[in-house]
Amino acid sequence: MTTIWTTLGIARTGDRSAIRRAYAARLKETNPEDDPEGFKALREAYEMALRQAGRHAPPTEVRVVSREGTVAELEAEPEPPAEKEQSAPVPDPDMLKIAESLKTMGRTHSLVESGNVLQVAREHLEILLRRDSESDDQARLEALRLLLQLPDLERIDTRNATEVWLLRLLCARIPQSDALIGIARRYFDWNDDTIEHRRRGDDAALKNRLIEREKDLAFLRRISQPGSEHYRAFRVLSRPPTQDTWRTRLLPEAKLSEVRALLVRINVNRPQVENELNPQTVALWEARLARPGLAGIHLWMAILAAPCLAVLILAFWLADKIPSDLGQSAGPLLVLAASVPVVWTVVRSGAILAYIWPRKAWKRYADTRPIPLFGFMGAGGVVILFALSTLPPSPILGTLVIALALVTIWWSLVTEELEESSGNWTWHVRLVFAGGVALLWWLVGLRSPMESETKTMLSIAFTAGVLFVGCGRCRALRAWASLKPRGRAAIFMGLIAACAAGSAGLWLSTDSVSPAAFCLVALALLFHQWTFPFGKAWPMSAIGRTGFYVVAAVFLKWSSDGAGVAIAATALTVWLGSTWFVRSGRAA
């Protein structure tokens, strides 16, 4: 059996010089030139043997150590090796400066007289760092600069000893030494951008600690700048917790999402920074973020929702009572505008409030049973909604439809499928969105001079579209998703072309844009938003928005009234903004 010792040709030993002799003797035969494989084995055996012999220095080194002193001794002894060459530099201006500074601190040190500048400078810095006051930063910087300028440091021995000393000192005195890390790092070239693979022991850990500390400080500096995105969250988190009142809820200093973003960033990138924040506040905020609670914005919406609802009801009422032009044109638009915050509020706060328990229950259920059923139930609500919308309008029916829509939206929220890794809510938001559009359509239809057949057609088309989009996990869409991008693009283009052709045809035949064509365009838009074929680079939300401006334009042509145009455009914008808000709020 070959062991490292048979390779070296000696008996097992801990004697380094015997190992070296054996290696040297074998090397003459096992030349790296002629026998590379043999050499590799020999070298490996040699290195292994040396490692086993322990990390004792060979005799020559021991002698040297006793002469020069180790790093530890350097720290203890008042005589660094540099003293030998610095025989009599007493009138050194740096030295005088340090001596002056030491004296003002009430410390007369025998070293000042000894003429050993480096030792004095080191002593000086240590004293400065031992004091807690922050106002000493300038003095500390000055002291370190003086120390690093000393000619003694050109000597590698001294430089290395000073480097180790400084590493330990800076690490031990971290809050006080903050300002000094940058200079020391640049001077000694500590950086984590190169691979350092030789054994560096504790020094490497200390170096890393300082480098990380410097980065933490830079991060802290950045987030405490008033212009920074995390500024408000940082201000809140670094203060002791304030009492949670209605006032602070309504006018919070930092938004929930801001605090969450900052905490996530700290946890992921700079865990040490958390020590700089107020631990109590952080704990409270973490608890608050852990439960889907109400943020200030929800309360605002709830407060606004009440008058909006009143306006909504008033609009229904007025629409019947006042036969004036105002009632004719503004009625549906008022309805439209007022219903936006209502829908939004219910989606945001109502659903979240009534969300925790049903969702837990659903989760429990979903773990044991196939899930799609629940998705279909959400879609089913939408179907019923559309079926109702074909009936002749009446206030009771309107209320019923609204209630049903809200339930549907709530249900879809509860049964949503949140993809674990990416936090992707799009499918579900799309369903809510579709439901909302349907609802609006129906409300608009209340006052529009539409034929009953057209309305039915419209409703059926929408139902189909929403079903298609809403049950996103059904086979058809999966097949669609499995298509190659080129195929998807082709189908999509075909669809758009068909819509355009259909619209043009209807335009020519009926001299008004048919709602059917319009709904086809809307359907295409909804559909393509879900799986847009041209890759992710395309700004999807922009397309969605553009699509709805198109919808708005068609709608406006149809309503043919100046004031209506303006109000409807505003309403649509608000609507779109709110859906965007739902989405971005979720993503955070």
Place this chain on the structure above:
Amino acid sequence: MIIGIDLGTTNSAVAVWRDGKAELIPNSLGHMLTPSAVGIDDTGELLVGLAARERQSTHPHLTATAFKRYMGTARKTRLGKTEYTPEQLSAMVLGRLKADAEAYLGEPVTEAVITVPAYFSDKQRKATRRAGELAGLKVERLVNEPTAAALAYGIHNLADESRFLVFDLGGGTFDVSILEIFEGVIEVRASTGDNRLGGEDFNELLVSAMRHRFEKELKSKPDEWDALHQVLRASAERARRLLSTEGSASMDIVWKGKAYSHTFTAQDFDGLAAALIERLKEPVLRALRDSDIRPSDLSEIVLVGGATRMPVVRRTVTRMFDRFPSHAVNPDEAVALGAAVQAGLKSRDAALREIAVTDVCPYSLGVDVAERRPDGGLTAGLFSPIIERNIVVPVSRQRVFSTMHDGQEVVHFGIYQGESRHVSDNILLSEISIPVPPRPAGHIAVECRFTYDINGLIEVDVHVPITGERRELVIVDEDGPKGDDLERQRAALAALKVHPRELDANRAAMARANRCYEDFLGDKRALVGQWIGQFESILEGQDPRQIDHARTELMKALDSLEGESFL
């Protein structure tokens, strides 16, 4: 017979191991050093060495110097009508050295050991090897310059157990090596360096100071930049050498019939050089760190390379180690002598039986990897070293990696050389891919084995144990010409009409005189013109003895005019 060649940035030298010792081979001028300069004479003949260098400032478009700095790059230099790559120019110098050796040894020479800076990258080494082949030399071995210098130094100090540091600041590169000698083993413990730092950079300091001083007067058109730069550089080199011995030196140039002069004191120069001096420190510290040796353990600091003659460099070294560096070796000749020792080792010379040399790989070699961050994202493009720098070569090292994605079907390795944690800052050498069976992330292990052989050849072997799939790759010379092309280039170089060797001395003297003529104005110029006329008439007489005498006289006269000539 294998010769040892020191192919330097400024000067080159050739030596041979004979009768138990290394000896330098003089060139046709009797000098041990041959300037690494190549030029085209007015007659279209190829000039190499001193004659070419003397024409640098008078014929900038027909002369190339310091081309070693561009070794391994595609940069071409135009000489007359043809463009040459750095390796072609180096091949011309090598060809001349080969001819010198053949003349001296009286036998054909076909094999050589060539030195390269330790910190030369893989590409730069391959280019050097190619240059040797172009010159018709079989390159038996590329030796690191500091290792060669250490061989020249250590061969006489084999008895003691010692460690020493070789500080090699040449014309274009800077190397630091730490070596240990024990029991007849010369072991390189660490090599570091900076392959873009050398005497030329110090010249550039003076050049830019001069340009700054005469900003308005020396404003020139872009097509004249090169010519002006060559004039300034030649003058800066002269001034810098003078500053090594004198307290001040003046830099004199003549540009467009006008003389410009500025005197630099040694202090001025030290001030200018501070930033470059700072760059000398880092490699020294790294070598000490990597070899795990303290400065106090070193028995000697050996200075090699012409640029270490600068007092500011010597002073820095003295301060760093708190002692005076060794004068045991001639900084200009040590590398060539060491190359000859290596040649002797290679040819199994009896006198070198009891010596073994081991060298290291001066840079880390590894592959790129991705890492999963705590937040679940991937950080790609990180460097994972497999062969770490300063490991004794030849060496094989293996590392096991695993797949990163579920169902991953292929593992791709980029092979890099460098020290940065991000591969984007390292040098991409090659790439290799291997298919793996699709499994969950982390379930497939891929073994990656690197082998670095004594000639610096890198082999990569990737193996998937679960399927037995294996891919091997030898990092070959991708840029260089292959087969026929190499043969064609060699033929083209051989076809160049070379200035006759025996007339070199006269050509160099003439070139120097012509340069002096342009360097001076007024009376001095007239005087030099007169001398040139006399020398030319004697050359026409074709009496060798008379010519030799006249040449010596001319050189003396020129020495008195501008100070001694230097190499």
